[in-house]
Amino acid sequence: MIQRPGGVRGIITANPSNVEHILRANFQNYPKGERFSFLLHDFLGRGILNTDGELWKMQRKAASYEFNTKSLRNFVVEAVQWEIKNRLMAVLKNACERGEVIELQDVLMRFAFDNICKVAFGVDPGCLHPSLPRSQFAEAFNDATGISAGRFFSSVPFLWRIKKMLDIGSEKRLREAISVVDEFVMDIIRSRRSEISEGHLREDLLSRFMAAAISDLDQLETECDKNGSQKMAMVSEKSELFVRDMMVSFMMAGRDTTSTALTWFFWLISSRPHIQEAIRREILLVKGNRNSITVEPEDQWVVFDFDELKGMQYLHAALCESMRLWPPVPVDTKVAATDDVLPDGTVVPRGWFVSYSIYSMGRMESIWGGDFMDFRPERWLKDGEFVGENPYKFTVFQAGPRICLGKEMAFIQMKSIVASVIHRFSLEVDSEYVPKYAMSITLRMKTGLPVNVKSR
Template sequence: MLEALLLCSFILPLLFIFFRPKSDAKLPPRSYPLIGNYHSIYANRHRLIEWTSDAVHNSPTLTAFLRRPFGQNRVITGNPAVVEHILKSNFSTYQKGLNSHNILFDLLGDGIFNVDGDQWKLQRQLSSHVFSTKSLRHFVEHVVDTELNERLLPMLTTAAANDTVVDLQDVLQRFAFDNICKMAFDYDPACLTPSLPHATFAVAFEDAIRISTERFHTITPLIWKIKRVLNIGSEKRLKEAVSEIRQFALKIMNEKKQEVDDKSSIKTVDLLSRFVSSGHTDENFITDIVISYIFAGRDTTSAALTWFFWLLWKNPAVESEIVKEINGKLAADGSVYDEVKEMVYTHASLCESMRLYPPVPVDGKTATVDDVLPDGNVVKKGMTISYHPYAMGRAEKLWGGDWTEFRPERWLEKDESTEKVMFKDKDPYTYPVFQAGPRICLGKDMSFLQMKRVVAGVLRQFTVVPAVDDGTEPVFIAALTSRMKGGFPVKIKNRN
């Protein structure tokens, strides 16, 4: 194994001498023996999401092939028929796969987002039951409202009064992390307090996700696997971070078990309490599930909201319409009515924002057998096929010539009988921001609830103004979730 790695490290520099990568490499990329398209991948490493998106757009079928070193071929698609094929019609054929499972196993174990087959079905059924209860929805509403009114809004009020610059991306990430920990564990890491502390649990989670993401980008899995065996570098830190996460989760779980034994002491309806109360007491099983939900909820809503506020600043007419809708929903005490689902224009604006900047820009499956896709392309057993929401949201073939415009109206239609404007959802295989098919996101409704409450609370009082030079555009970077490179510095202005 080590000899193969050393051979790789000797050959690749020689190939780079003969095939020196250029940052403006044309598509489709040229493929060479052994290294495949790696020279182009390396040249575009700073803009991989845009580069692969271009590859999809330049294909007549919206499906492109990427050849990674040592035969690690990959299909990348933005074709809705292909997306439906892999996410629904042939669901059993396209699985998470062994490679993805191995990469994320140290962090997620056998949690719902990292398993297939019967393991996935069991967790999905259990989770579906938990997420469908009204009591959980009310608990989520309480958690979000508390974090919003007691932490986020007071922090923004102080920033507005002092005319200070805040990193809104960091603030929203802290807000989301506090929320998801409360929902999952009924534990408050208090990341969004005035001192903006670096909580040990939050830092460990950040490091574990970052290093797990880096595993996907290595030229060969041999590199990170050898580092893990030798317990050096990033793999050493990953081991430490995961140990911190699981020790903390175990401590919380033992406390929940005691609450279940003394039923009169149960006061919360967080996810962990529900799983333990359902009779599932295996520590690894429950820990994997709850860590998976923190993983899923940690950055997705914050990423969506970060880009949303950026787009509002660029489109003041849209912001005005949203503020008008918010003011129309105000209760007598100045708060927003519970039924934020009636805020259709705000909902449409969030969907439009995620079309351009999806929180999860790319997701992949592995073929378990040879297959032919609806567009005629052939997939071999063991090959990874990734569907590309970022590319799909920017495809003229799917959204028309005005795809570059931030236009919430494309999600709305008027009911001719009532003259009422209604939200019109898109085909989930054209807009797979929340996945689609059997694995569609269970937390979709709760995510919109959280985002709309934040939008209503913030925009009712404030205007968010980016603290950047005119003409400066933020850089979209993508790992397992998306974010703005370098953060999102803003000034908060009181709305008159």
């Protein structure tokens, strides 16, 4: 049993049977809970990451439909390919030619932010421009995320509420950051609403959700009475705010996770040249199946389509093995709605939090065997083909009804980046550099990952 500041009690488990019970078998009894929603409400509102019950189900249903469309998948692939060819490779090439050390975690976070903005909103903030410019929106989003998460880690519960009431310190910065985010997002929503009303539909998530929302509003309009115009204005405003909450949730979910996973991955393989060579052999095999296998000039960086990425089984295994040891989100927490008993006999009183440690589960001999601390992609392969693990044993993407909708999107981005980068460059890390964990919802490196870029 653990007691957090403020008298909040709960347990932490690393038992796959308990995790399956929490995430699937007794899913309805383990929502995120009011405390979680309360702490993040200022930033996330009623978005899919911050809700339970019917509101969550409705958003999940709408999002599931869009995330499973081939058109969105193709849009994601094209967005990732463009960012690699026009931004990422240029940044690495410049660092290579100048002999400069670059901070890879920052580069990957910039990539992820550009990409999620394109996929979510159809806009390009240009964070990964070769000059690595500052972005007011990106900085505001980062501040809002970090300060909101900091509410969970405060040693003095509700100190943040006093700061918020007085509009001082971190809460003042949070208010200012959210204001910047809201202005940016709401301007796009209103502009997109006008475009859709005129029959112009883009491929990004916002356009897809807005099209559905406008359809619902049109239906409501036909049912309004003589005061309908006023009612419609209220409904429209609420609809726009609701879409805002959904989109901010998707951005938060997709921004830090892939960049964090890739940072640890590149750190891991930097000291394992045999892993790098195995990945390069697979890349050459995939390229060999193209019509031409001639070496491309440097201004024509190699990118890969969806089918080619799907064929990179060893790379997929290596990424999973990296996330097993260094999961982007190390722990997740639910709250017991009613008294319960976990499969291992642990009694969970109503109102207690129940956390499961993804980080610990990836490092247990009882789950992974005697070589549990070895970085061995082969454990995920059988006859050269990737074989997935029990999702309640490997819970990086959650499991059950709340399993990550963006899982395929995440692998598209991660595999695309690794394949294109490792094909042209070697990223070298000082052998004496030891990363430290940042206090955050995601397992970021506290001081980033400095690398030397060498051409191949």
